[in-house]
Amino acid sequence: MDEYVQLLADLTEAGALGEEWRGAFERAPRSAFIPDTVWAPDDDAPTGYERVTKADAPDAWWSLVNTDGVVVTQVDDGRADGPGIATSSASMPSLVATMLRHLDVRDGHKVLDVGTGTGWTSALLCGRLGDDRVTTVEVDPAIAAEAALRLAAAGFAPERVVGDGLAGWSCAAPYDRIHSTAAVRRVPSAWIEQTRPGGIIVTPWGTPYANAGLLHLMVGRPGEPSHGRFVANVSFMWMRAQRPHAVVEPVGVSDHRGPSAMDPELALEDVNAAFAIGLRVPGVRYEHVWDDADPSGTYRMQLSDGAGSWASVRHTAWDAEDAVHQSGARRLWDEITSARLWWLEEGKPDLHRFGVTIALDGAQSVWLDDSGNPVA
Known part of the structure; x- marks a missing residue:
C-alpha cells in the first residue's frame, strides 16, 4: 500500500489528481480491483504476453499494479487459443x-x-x-x-x-x-x-x-x-x-505499382499527423509486416479499407518503381499522401x-x- 500512497502523491504533485478525487482514490485502491492473474508484455512469448499471478509472482504483480501503467487483465476475449491480443485492461492511473x-x-x-x-x-x-x-x-x-x-x-x-x-x-x-x-x-x-x-x-x-x-x-x-x-x-x-477490420492482403487481384511520393515514416510522424490523416482517410487501417528472412529489406506498411481496397508501401527504397502496390476502387496510399499534405498546409494542427x-x-x-x- 505504501507504493500506492506514493503513486497518489506523485499524481497529485504532477497535477493529474485533484483534491476533489483524492479521497475516492484513497478509498478505492487500485489493487483491490486487479485480478490475481494479469498479463505483462513479453517479446519472447508466443503470444507476446507473459502470465503473471499474484500467488506465484507477488513482487511482479504488485509492481504492475502500483505503478502508473496499463495492466492487461484479459487477452483474446478470454479464449485460450487466441493470437495474444489484449482485450481488457486497467488503465493508467x-x-x-x-x-x-x-x-x-x-x-x-x-x-x-x-x-x-x-x-x-x-x-x-x-x-x-x-x-x-x-x-x-x-x-x-x-x-x-x-x-x-x-x-x-x-x-x-x-x-x-x-x-x-x-x-x-x-x-x-x-x-x-x-x-x-x-x-x-x-x-x-x-x-x-x-x-x-x-x-x-x-x-x-x-x-x-x-x-x-x-x-x-x-x-x-x-x-x-x-x-x-x-x-x-x-x-x-x-x-x-x-x-x-483486419488488414488482409487480397489474393489474385491485379494491382497498380509505382514509386511513393512520400517517405512512409511520415505517415506516422507523430500522433497529431496520424490523427489528422485518419480523419481524411475514412475506414482505412494499417499494419506493418515483413519477411523474417530479410526484415529490414522487406519492412512495409499495408493498408486496407475493409471494402476491397488495399495498398502496400515498402520502407526501403520507397521511391523505387515497384515500392507501392495498390488495388481496389481506392488508391489508399495516394490518399494517405494527400491527407498528410493537407495537414502540412493547415499548419500541422495538433489533435x-x-x-x-x-x-x-x-x-x-x-x-x-x-x-x-x-x-x-
Missing part, C-alpha cells in the same frame, strides 16, 4: 484521473460508466458521488461477474448491467454524465438521448487509422446539436461492436484543435478549430 477530471462531476450528479472492466473506475465514481448515483455497463459476462465480486468486497454497490454499452442503459436515464473506457468511432445516439441537455460525455474516440483522441462532448439543449473537442491524446481498446458535432439526426461531423470548418 494518471489517465483515469485525467478522464475523471474532464468529466467535471458535481455532487448529486448521475453517471453512466460504460465499460465496467475491473470495476475500479466504477468504485471511484461511487466514492465520489455515492453508490445510488452510478450505473455501470459491461458487455463481457465473465468480466462483469468478477468486477461485481471485487466491488462488493471493497464496499461499493453501483447499479450493474451486463449488456452492450453502445446502447447505454435507458432504465436509469437521464444521466448528467456518461463516462466510457472503450473507444468509439461514432458517438452512439443512445448516449446523447440518455444525457440531460447540457450534460457531458467523455469517451475515447478515434479512426481505424489513429485511435488517439479523448472527446469531451457537451450535449445540446433541446433542438440544438451537441459539440465537443478532443482534450487529450489517449488510446483505449475499441468497443467490441466497433472494432476495425486539440479538432472537434466533433453531433446533429439532431445523429450525423457526426469532425471539424478543425470550429464547426464552420469541417474536415472533408
Whole structure:
C-alpha cells in the first residue's frame, strides 16, 4: 500500500489528481480491483504476453499494479487459443484521473460508466458521488461477474448491467454524465438521448487509422446539436461492436505499382499527423509486416479499407518503381499522401484543435478549430 500512497502523491504533485478525487482514490485502491492473474508484455512469448499471478509472482504483480501503467487483465476475449491480443485492461492511473477530471462531476450528479472492466473506475465514481448515483455497463459476462465480486468486497454497490454499452442503459436515464473506457468511432445516439441537455460525455474516440483522441462532448439543449473537442491524446481498446477490420492482403487481384511520393515514416510522424490523416482517410487501417528472412529489406506498411481496397508501401527504397502496390476502387496510399499534405498546409494542427458535432439526426461531423470548418 505504501507504493500506492506514493503513486497518489506523485499524481497529485504532477497535477493529474485533484483534491476533489483524492479521497475516492484513497478509498478505492487500485489493487483491490486487479485480478490475481494479469498479463505483462513479453517479446519472447508466443503470444507476446507473459502470465503473471499474484500467488506465484507477488513482487511482479504488485509492481504492475502500483505503478502508473496499463495492466492487461484479459487477452483474446478470454479464449485460450487466441493470437495474444489484449482485450481488457486497467488503465493508467494518471489517465483515469485525467478522464475523471474532464468529466467535471458535481455532487448529486448521475453517471453512466460504460465499460465496467475491473470495476475500479466504477468504485471511484461511487466514492465520489455515492453508490445510488452510478450505473455501470459491461458487455463481457465473465468480466462483469468478477468486477461485481471485487466491488462488493471493497464496499461499493453501483447499479450493474451486463449488456452492450453502445446502447447505454435507458432504465436509469437521464444521466448528467456518461463516462466510457472503450473507444468509439461514432458517438452512439443512445448516449446523447440518455444525457440531460447540457450534460457531458467523455469517451475515447478515434479512426481505424489513429485511435488517439479523448472527446469531451457537451450535449445540446433541446433542438440544438451537441459539440465537443478532443482534450487529450489517449488510446483505449475499441468497443467490441466497433472494432476495425483486419488488414488482409487480397489474393489474385491485379494491382497498380509505382514509386511513393512520400517517405512512409511520415505517415506516422507523430500522433497529431496520424490523427489528422485518419480523419481524411475514412475506414482505412494499417499494419506493418515483413519477411523474417530479410526484415529490414522487406519492412512495409499495408493498408486496407475493409471494402476491397488495399495498398502496400515498402520502407526501403520507397521511391523505387515497384515500392507501392495498390488495388481496389481506392488508391489508399495516394490518399494517405494527400491527407498528410493537407495537414502540412493547415499548419500541422495538433489533435486539440479538432472537434466533433453531433446533429439532431445523429450525423457526426469532425471539424478543425470550429464547426464552420469541417474536415472533408
